[in-house]
Amino acid sequence: MIYLENVSKIFESPRGRVEALKKVNFHAEKGEFVVMKGPSGSGKTTWLLSIGGMLQPTSGIIRMDGKNIYSMKENERTKFRASYIGFVFQLFYLIPYANVLENILLSGGLSGDAKKQERALELADNLGLMERLMHTPSELSTGECQRVALARALVHQPKLLLADEPTGNLDFENSLEVLKIIGHYHQQGGTVLFVTHTNIADSFASRTLHLKNGEIRE
Amino acid sequence: MIFNLIEKEIKFRKLNFILALSAMSFAVAFFVFFFTSNEASKRETIRLTRDMGFNLRIIPKETDMNKFWTTGYSEYTMPEDYVDRFWKFKDFSYAHITATLQKEIIWHNKEIILTGIAPEIDPAGRTAMAFRIEPGQVYIGYELAKEFKVHQEETIDILGKQFTIVKILSESGSTDDIRVYGALSEFQEILDMKGQINEIMALNCLCISPEEGDPLVMLREQLDQVLPEAKVVMNTTIANVREKQRYMLEEYFAVISACVVVLIAIWIGALAMINTKEREQEIGILRAIGHRSSKILGIFLGKALIIGFVSAILGYLLGSFLAVKFGSAIFKITASSIKPMYSLFAWSIIVAPSFSALSSFIPTIIAAIKDPAVIIKK
Numbered sequence: 001m002i003y004l005e006n007v008s009k010i011f012e013s014p015r016g017r018v019e020a021l022k023k024v025n026f027h028a029e030k031g032e033f034v035v036m037k038g039p040s041g042s043g044k045t046t047w048l049l050s051i052g053g054m055l056q057p058t059s060g061i062i063r064m065d066g067k068n069i070y071s072m073k074e075n076e077r078t079k080f081r082a083s084y085i086g087f088v089f090q091l092f093y094l095i096p097y098a099n100v101l102e103n104i105l106l107s108g109g110l111s112g113d114a115k116k117q118e119r120a121l122e123l124a125d126n127l128g129l130m131e132r133l134m135h136t137p138s139e140l141s142t143g144e145c146q147r148v149a150l151a152r153a154l155v156h157q158p159k160l161l162l163a164d165e166p167t168g169n170l171d172f173e174n175s176l177e178v179l180k181i182i183g184h185y186h187q188q189g190g191t192v193l194f195v196t197h198t199n200i201a202d203s204f205a206s207r208t209l210h211l212k213n214g215e216i217r218e
Numbered sequence: 219m220i221f222n223l224i225e226k227e228i229k230f231r232k233l234n235f236i237l238a239l240s241a242m243s244f245a246v247a248f249f250v251f252f253f254t255s256n257e258a259s260k261r262e263t264i265r266l267t268r269d270m271g272f273n274l275r276i277i278p279k280e281t282d283m284n285k286f287w288t289t290g291y292s293e294y295t296m297p298e299d300y301v302d303r304f305w306k307f308k309d310f311s312y313a314h315i316t317a318t319l320q321k322e323i324i325w326h327n328k329e330i331i332l333t334g335i336a337p338e339i340d341p342a343g344r345t346a347m348a349f350r351i352e353p354g355q356v357y358i359g360y361e362l363a364k365e366f367k368v369h370q371e372e373t374i375d376i377l378g379k380q381f382t383i384v385k386i387l388s389e390s391g392s393t394d395d396i397r398v399y400g401a402l403s404e405f406q407e408i409l410d411m412k413g414q415i416n417e418i419m420a421l422n423c424l425c426i427s428p429e430e431g432d433p434l435v436m437l438r439e440q441l442d443q444v445l446p447e448a449k450v451v452m453n454t455t456i457a458n459v460r461e462k463q464r465y466m467l468e469e470y471f472a473v474i475s476a477c478v479v480v481l482i483a484i485w486i487g488a489l490a491m492i493n494t495k496e497r498e499q500e501i502g503i504l505r506a507i508g509h510r511s512s513k514i515l516g517i518f519l520g521k522a523l524i525i526g527f528v529s530a531i532l533g534y535l536l537g538s539f540l541a542v543k544f545g546s547a548i549f550k551i552t553a554s555s556i557k558p559m560y561s562l563f564a565w566s567i568i569v570a571p572s573f574s575a576l577s578s579f580i581p582t583i584i585a586a587i588k589d590p591a592v593i594i595k596k
Binding site for chain 1: 222226227229230231499500503505506507509510511595
C-alpha cells in the first residue's frame with residue numbers, strides 16, 4: 001500500500017543544512033497500525049508529512065497504491081489527499097469560528113451535502129459529541145477538541161490515517177479515548193501511521209518502528 | 219460553505235473587519251462627497267457666469283474691431299434669421315442665444331443706444347436668462363432715467379413711436395446706463411432696419427478644461443460650422459477667473475484623491491496581511507485536509523469583496539449625506555440643487571469591491587500558496 005524508497009529530505013537554511021530524513025525505506029500494508037517513535041527533532045513529522053503528500057522529499061520516491069504521489073500535479077495531489085488520507089495533529093487545528101459540526105464537515109474529501117451531514121452526525125454520535133455540535137472550539141475541552149479533529153479526519157472514510165502526536169496535549173484518560181477511536185478505525189480495516197515520542201500507543205500497534213537522526217530502526 | 223466561513227470569520231474577527239470597512243467607507247464617502255459637491259460647484263459656476271451676463275458676442279465678420287470697441291456695437295448688420303441656425307446644433311457650447319440690434323441715436327439732444335432684444339433661444343431647452351420685453355414697452359438705463367427724470371409707467375416717444383417705461387434699470391457702471399431696451403421687432407421698425415441685427419449675444423458654459431484646449435478656438439470652430447458669416451468675441455476676464463477657480467479645486471482633488479487611494483490601499487493591504495498571518499494555521503489545515511488554493515483564494519477575496527460591497531453602500535450614504543448637509547452651506551447659490559447622485563452609487567458598487575479585492579490581492583496570494591507543511595511543522 002505505502003512504499004518509501006530511499007527517501008531523503010534536506011532543509012537548507014541560513015543557519016545550516018539539516019538532513020531530516022536519510023535514504024529512508026519503508027513500506028506498510030493495508031490494515032497495518034504502525035507506530036513511529038522517536039525523540040523531538042528525529043524527523044517523525046517530516047516523515048509523516050512526506051507520506052501525506054504535503055512535503056516533497058529532496059530525493060527518493062513515495063508510492064501509495066502504486067502511484068508516485070509527487071509525480072502528481074499539485075491540485076491532483078490535493079484531491080488525492082482529500083479522498084485517501086485523514087490527518088490528526090497534536091494541536092488539533094480546528095477552525096476557531098466554526099462550530100463542531102462545521103469543523104467536521106470541513107473535510108475536503110466529502111461530496112454531497114446530505115451524505116456529508118449524515119456521516120458527520122453518525123461520527124459525532126460515536127465520539128460523544130452530539131451535545132456539543134453547535135459549540136465552537138473555545139467552548140470545548142482539549143479532549144473534545146481532539147475528538148472533533150478525529151471526526152474531521154475520519155468523516156470521509158479515508159484509507160490511511162496519519163496521526164502526529166495526537167495524544168501529546170491530552171491527559172491519560174483522553175489519550176486512551178483517542179487511541180480507542182483510532183483502534184476502532186484500524187479494526188475496521190483502516191491503515192494507521194502513528195507518530196509519538198511515548199509508549200502510549202504500543203499496545204495498539206501491529207508494528208513499532210524507531211526514527212533517530214532521520215534513519216528508521218526496527 | 220465558503221460564504222458561511224467568511225460570515226463566521228467576520229463575526230469572529232470583528233475588529234479587523236470594522237477597521238477595513240471604516241477605511242473603505244471613508245474612501246468611498248470622500249469620493250462621493252467630492253463628486254456630488256463638484257457637480258454642484260459646476261452648476262454654481264454656470265449660474266454665476268450666467269448672472270454676470272452674456273460672455274459671448276457674435277458679430278458680422280466684416281466688423282471693424284476698432285470701431286466696435288469704440289462705439290460698443292458693430293456698424294454692420296446681418297439677417298435676423300441667422301440666429302435660427304443655432305437650433306440645428308444640440309451639442310453646442312453656445313447657450314442662451316439672443317439676437318439684438320443696437321444703434322446709437324440722438325434723443326432729446328443726447329446720444330443714447332437703442333437696443334432691441336429678440337426672445338432668447340436655447341437649443342438645449344434651458345430656462346431663459348435675458349429679460350423679455352413685450353411690444354410697446356421699454357426698459358430705461360439708469361443714467362437716462364436720471365437725466366430726463368422719467369419714471370416707471372411713463373410713456374415716452376422714441377423716433378415717433380410711443381413706449382411705456384416698465385422698468386428703470388439699476389446703475390451698472392457701463393454703457394447699459396445710457397441704453398433703452400425694447401422688443402427687437404419694434405426697434406427694427408423705428409430704425410428702419412427690418413429683419414436686421416448686428417449682434418447675437420450668447421453664454422458659454424465654460425465647461426472645458428484648460429487641458430482640452432483654448433475655449434475660444436473651439437467656439438470659433440463651432441461658429442464656423444453654423445455661421446461662417448460671423449465672428450465671436452469672448453469676455454475672457456470672466457472666463458479666466460471662473461475657469462481657474464473651478465480647475466484649481468479639481469487639481470487639489472486630484473492630489474488629495476491620489477494620497478487617499480494610496481493610503482487606503484496600504485491600509486486594506488496591511489489589514490489583509492495581518493488577517494492572513496492570524497489565519498495561518500487555518501490556511502494550513504484547510505490545505506492539509508484537501509482544500510485547493512482556489513478555495514483559500516475564494517475565502518480571502520470573498521471577504522475583501524464583502525468589505526468593498528458594504529463600504530460602497532455605507533460610503534455612498536455617508537458621502538451623499540455630507541454633501542447635502544454641508545455642501546449646501548458651501549454652494550449657496552445652487553444649494554437646493556445639491557442632491558445625491560445615483561450614478562455614483564452604481565460606480566461605488568463596482569469600484570469599491572474591485573479596489574478592496576485588488577488591495578487584498580497580494581496577501582491573498584501569499585495565503586493561497588502557503589505551504590501547509592511549513593505551517594504544521596511550526
